[in-house]
Amino acid sequence: MEKIDIPKRTVYRLSLYQRCLQQLKEEGVDTVSSEDLASAAGVKPTQLRKDLGYVGQVGTRGLGYGVGTLSGAISGIMGTSSVLQPVVLIGVGNLGAALLRYSGFRKEGFEIIAAFDADPCHVKSTTEEMGVPVHHVDGLGDYVKQHGVKMAIIAVPGSAGQSVADVLVEAGVSALLNFSPAVLSVPDDRVVNQVDLAAELRSLAFFAS
């Protein structure tokens, strides 16, 4: 497993490249230069090549990259297999419910197989509406263990963030996408990506003046 030593930023950009490659594939393009792919992804060609260095020797000097080949190589590294990756979502408030409805995930190879909430009202009302079973958060740990879920999306209030993370970690989840405004501390072998909408907006306000 040499995975561990690809920088976080590079991994993120690899996922951007992959989306661009998908698009190119649909357009019937089958070869692309680092210059063109980089500009599509919004990075410098030299950075793209550096990033692809982690994937291996995937291009052809003088020619460029084969769209299909490269896409396959990245998929290999990223573990983006053809099966849908199961994900659980915790917190079915405004944002959580929105994410449940958001169809974009499935298209990218992820499926929210179950959701959890502490509020029995949410549990009841959303189960039918969403097409996804919503359980009480008490059952979270067991469910995750039973289904071997490795990824979770946290959309609970800040005050509940850490305790939810603790349960997930204990149950074996290794990657968390955290929308709660809580700073999560997890063991070193787990990863958290934080998306803090309010902070994004506030920080943007600074530049708007």
Next chain:
Amino acid sequence: MEKIDIPKRTVYRLSLYQRCLQQLKEEGVDTVSSEDLASAAGVKPTQLRKDLGYVGQVGTRGLGYGVGTLSGAISGIMGTSSVLQPVVLIGVGNLGAALLRYSGFRKEGFEIIAAFDADPCHVKSTTEEMGVPVHHVDGLGDYVKQHGVKMAIIAVPGSAGQSVADVLVEAGVSALLNFSPAVLSVPDDRVVNQVDLAAELRSLAFFAS
């Protein structure tokens, strides 16, 4: 205007500190050390102090920071005044509608005063449901100009991202929060914060294996 030369990262963290300070204020704490505030925000104390250096000389050696004073100083720098900052949202699909419903923004001092969509069905159906007027995207430029809006949230499909951004830029919007999976190019005097949910999830999948 010395604003310009505060690093983006620092601005983002300042907004984190502010949230922590708010919390402390509610708890009735009135003095905090860099060590404690840093740990609340999930950063190193030394980084916190560096960041606060941009705000000015705001602490007292030997004592720490006054919660109220510091919060006020950061607000001053960030332009987070007491009036609600008006924001427009473009794209009322799954994600956009979710963001409209998301009450968190208002609490942070932002108000989505209008939403826009290209699809007349969305326009019609969501206006009443949301409590926010939803207009056809054709009127976007004029509306923004008339109301002097400086911030916008983009939640349209990737293919429409750039053209929406162009309209906003032309109409004078200076800060964009972009949820569309499009790489936006804007003039140097405008800022874009990108939030790419699918890319976050894909990149997370790498670490989940």
Next chain:
DNA sequence: TAGATTGTTAATCGATTAACAATC
């Protein structure tokens, strides 16, 4: 004064970019 903690400079670290040799 002694203890504590900031503000700031210098050192380190990591990530981005430039340059160019390898090679299709």
Next chain:
DNA sequence: TAGATTGTTAATCGATTAACAATC
């Protein structure tokens, strides 16, 4: 072979961390 473009090393840049003098 000549032209193009990758892969990779070295140089640059910026951000984080450590150290410590200033000072409450």
